[in-house]
Amino acid sequence: LLRNREKIQFPFCLMSVNITRIAIQALREECLSRECNRQQKVIPVVNSFYAATFLHLAHIWRTQQKTISDSGFVLKDLEVLAKKSPRRLLKTLEIYLAGVSKGQSSLLGAKKCCGPQAPYSKDLTFTGVCDLQPHSSEGTWLI
Structure with missing residues (x-):
């Protein structure tokens, strides 16, 4: 689960599977062909596309405070964007990574600069499975 200070839970594994599906479909439907041809590479483009889509x-x-009940709608919108504008997603990832390398962003979250190219404004923390604690006798887990 991914969470921030507001304790918004993010189903990381579930979303990872769905983004993998989106990336494979985008590749099969030739949405990534232009970028693959431009870079003369396939696997690195698909990897970057996956990371950009996840970002x-x-x-x-985080910004729209989504919950698991919103996930179907969020994924549907994400899939449309990913297939329609893969270059836009890839460019956003490039800008984000450039900020990380210059110390303007943290690796897990936030742009520290302002402006229209700085949409990521809060640090994220990740909770591993080992950090989960059982919640009473109900068999549910708390983070």
């Missing part, structure tokens, strides 16, 4: 999803989830 966008995390941003939407």
